[in-house]
Amino acid sequence: MKILGLDPGFGTLGYGVIEVSGNTLRHIVHGAIFTEKDKPIQVRLKSLYDQIRNIIRNYTPNEVAIERLFFYKNVTTAIAVGEARGVALLAVVEYDLPIFEYTPHMVKKAVTGNGRATKADIQKWVALLLELKKKPKPDDAADALAIAICHAHCGNFERRFVR
Template identity: 55%
Template sequence: MDRVILGIDPGIARMGYGVVKLQGNQVRPVTYGCIETPAHTPVPSRLQSIYHELQDIIATYQPSVMVVEELFFNRNTTTAFTVGQARGVALLAGVESGLETQEYTPIQVKQAVVGYGRADKKQIQEMVRMLLGLTSIPKPDDAADALAIAITYAHAAPMLDKTNSIRGR
């Protein structure tokens, strides 16, 4: 079953997105990029902008699932709060559009894409490039991360489908 997957790397200044198409066991790139908001804009306006741009992306590419990276912060709580708000807005945009939503931790993404939970950014970016058959690493980094998140779901989708059919869903 063909499936369009929207991966999201949450952020308030820059939210990465990546759309891939799962065809059988092949993952193909559709589009990727970033939603950027100006630094000195009030947070509510930035969140509104992210929401509307995500709705446009969803309307254009018609994904069936949105996959969002879970947050991991160990230092700056102020950043964690605003990124958490942007992440919430992304999830809201997905749910409001009727998408299945899934979340993965950074370690899960690294394991799925590279096969090693402590892989560095360069390893992840190179694997994204190779897995999607791209000639260069996707830029900026947030877009490459979003593609990695979408690939993580694509790798898990066949097992999720089997589990759901066993459960009668």
């Protein structure tokens, strides 16, 4: 099974695809979608939408895990991230893929064992769990892979024990 992890953001949206076979995790791809700051909001959102659809077409995930908006100090940032997240969800729904949501705390706990882990901790553990030679960059891509790994752990539990 392939899982697409998405770390929503307006300027930078992280993505990562992993394959899960039993307890084995395999890295397929990771990266980030960047939008141009000087472009109008609708153009930036359309760019996110188109690129997420391309990722889905190219890597054919079976499920999608996305970070749930939890808390933002800056209202403007929260709105922009919410818009980017909405566009990402729309792109996923058009492919009729199941969507699973995880808070940042849940992701950190599942990947590092510490719900208060730092960005550096996430990068380190993602690299270890996926047997990568280098820590994944940018941070947004590492976070997206962490979200996919979290779902692999949590989703695997649900598939085995919750019916």
